[in-house]
Amino acid sequence: MQFPVLSLIIFTPIITALLLLLLPENKKTEVRVISLAAATVALLSSIWVYFSYDINQAGYQLIEKYSWLPAMGISYHVGIDGMSAPLILLTGIVMFTGVLISWGVDDRPREFFAFLFILATGVFGVFASLDLFMLFFFYEIAVFPMYLLIAIWGWKVTREYAAMKLTLYLFIGSVIALVGALAMYFTSGLGTFNMLELENAGFSTAFQKLWFPFVFMGFAVLGGIFPFHNWSPDGHVAAPTAVSMFHAGVLMKLGAFAALRVGIMLLPEGAKFWMPYVILLTLVNVVYGAYIASVQTDFKYVIGFSSVSHMGLVVMGFATLNNNGMLGAGVQMFSHGVMTALFFAVVGMIYDQTHTREIAKLGGMRKVMPLVTLAFIIGGLVSMGMPLFSGFIAEFPIFMGLWTSYPWVAIVAAISIVITASYIIRIIGRVFFGELPQEFSDHLHDVSILDKIAIGFMSFILILLGVYPQIMVPLVQTGVNNVLRLLGGA
């Protein structure tokens, strides 16, 4: 039996969280060091998982299975495929950089890191799970710490409202999906929550058509799908930096991933029937999200709405149900995750010093924070889909996939690229270049070394993936092949 590395990744954060909660509350440095150690373990093991995946063999790997409740066919069953391996890596990256960036959290850091790590366990658990019950179990673990993280450490103005809104949206989505999952369990008659077996349950087309919208939309709420995207910008903005990073970078992928794994993969006939409608919703996401982002005056809201737009592209890619679209969506989940985490890190660094996020009041950041400026420009280029950056590797196949299935949607969606370019360039020009306002010029200073490591690391990944796509594309392709197999080779 191989080393249970997935379990190590899943349980390292939550065990660390429990340890942290047992520490006396005044030991703040110890809390941070332990957190960083745990995050490093998670990052290294996720890198190991990513590179140990054997592309030639494909399928699910690193499988661990222990029965959990035999009476109902529930097991602790984890494994990764080409779709989930990049997401595990992404979570490792965001967790590591998130801890680095949160070094300065001074209000109850013990609870902060503990809740953040409970969330991380949930996220790892969902990405790795091959059991439907387990997927829900970890999904909800990933969602509820969000409330506390936003409400306690968030932006004072909107945190209570945003945290509650986010929690209620996500839970309504997930419980509706849960009912759908129970219906699948009982209808299949297999008496198991094993998703690999449920894939072959042969649900009737009528059943699939009935339940697909509930299951798919229930999860896609967390992916920020229109018209249920409303919680997301508010949530992003109200959240403290590391939580925004986790939230936009990883959690939204959780929604898209679960919608794929449970919605599309278990109910493929339902997916084929409903996807044209889903495409329309995501089109609104993509174009309207980008438009709203471009008219925001608050720096963080711009990034928040840009996530809505980019996540729209992910779901749109899935909704094409063809090879290119899904391939692009798979890569986009990773690329956007790192990119948006980078963006929120940058926003957080600027806000921590200037205490404003009004684009009009900012300027000239290049002079005090050269590396931050560079990182934002790299993120911006990714966001616009420039070749040689990861965004291109992700978005180009999505548009190719769209073009084959829904050409006119591809044309309309492409408008978003122009809008995105406009707001990114506007921010770069206003915030980072130009004159440094008088009020800031005396007390601004460059960011700490830990912050530099974090954003440098993320920028490096975005460029690496852009210039050397082979590091990820063949891997995601194996995952896509598996989905296409279930769709009947469509």
Added chain:
Amino acid sequence: MTGNFDYVMVQSILPVIGLLILGILIMVVDLFIPDEQKKVLGWISGVGLITIIITSVLIGRPGPEPEMVWGGMLRFDWYGFVFQMIFLVGAAITSMVAMDIQELGKRGEFYLLLLAATLGMSLMAASANLIMLYVAIETTSIPLYVLAGFLVLDKKSTESGFKYFLFGAMTSTIMLYGFSLLYGFAGTTDIYTIAEKLISDGSPIPLIGAMLLILVGFGFKISVVPLHFWAPDVYEGSPSPVAGFLSTASKAAGFAVLIRVLMAVFPANQDLWSALLATLAVATMTLGNLLALTQKNIKRMLAYSSIAHAGYILIGVVVATERGFSGSIYYLLVYLFSNLAAFAVVTIIGKTIGSDEIADYAGLSRRSPGLALVLLVSLLSLAGMPPLGGFIGKFLVFAAAVEANYIWLAVIGVLNSIIGLYYYLIVLKVVYLYRSENDDKHIVIPGPYSLTLGIITFGIILLGTFFAPWINWVMKAASSLF
């Protein structure tokens, strides 16, 4: 019916014997210790109850087949056994929580009444005869009335005890009338033979009447709408540990008899009572949750939430399958742990700051991070979050509903759980987010509380993660009904 005395007969009432011995022990010890050391009675009671639990689990487990014992008065089966364990755990936790409360835990009578009520519940869960059942219910209720009004110098407590007594006595009378009708129709008080005798002749109308009368009595115990109105006043007024006991163990006892009587006496009318209870479940969940939303006092909030939980548990009864009943029992088990944890925190805070207003919980996470964390765990478990027990309870109940094609009921249930989540989060927000001027005054948690809270919290997490053994137990319990 057997009249012979054998080992099984002792086994079947092992918890009852244990409770009796423990009660006598406490009565005797109470006479010989000075007032300032009365706290030790709490330890005796708590440890004694745990000993009874361990002994029963080791040597008092029922066999695979249910057996009628004590002249057909009791049925010795897994169903009764699992419920007895639930009651004993509840009583053990309650004694541990109460022991540091002046006027409550430092008086021997309190433990005696608590044990008497638990004894009554243990018999309720096992009764197979209407007479026995009624005696057991009264043995439970009368000590509980006294407990609710235990703080004789406190107006609210006295009022709550009196209110509980009046409503309890009234519904109990109505229920007794139902019992007498059943006896009239069937000519027997044996619960397991009434059904056969009834089916043979006559129109179903009088029988349904008897059923409704009986449901009034049971509905009061489990605080189902429209018989819920006593709960908020009684919980608010009675001492917090007692309120915790009332809302958990006493409710579990109500469900124990409800399920047994419905399944044994009225199997023929299952469609009718399922439909009736489904309506009541929806009303109970929704009304409980909506009223909980607006509460400012945490004990009243927990009272309304406990009404809502009765609604979720009823879903399992409505479904009336093995999976449904096992879901309900598991739910009762996790609800016992979660709600007792919440009431334990309320007890400590009430004792320290002298208030049960939610607003006064501001700054709790700074004053006592541990206490805040226990409250977090208990409320999130009540809200149904994994990896806590509450999630598994809800999951099992809703799964049973979906299986039996009560999908609409499951959907109403899950939507209601969102409302629940909302008001629990409001409390947590006050605890974690808001500040008060006393932020720097730490709340000292007495030793027994740390131990008890640690055990309950561990229990809540255990029920939510390594649930297979316990679920197997409740499934055995549910299957012994059929």
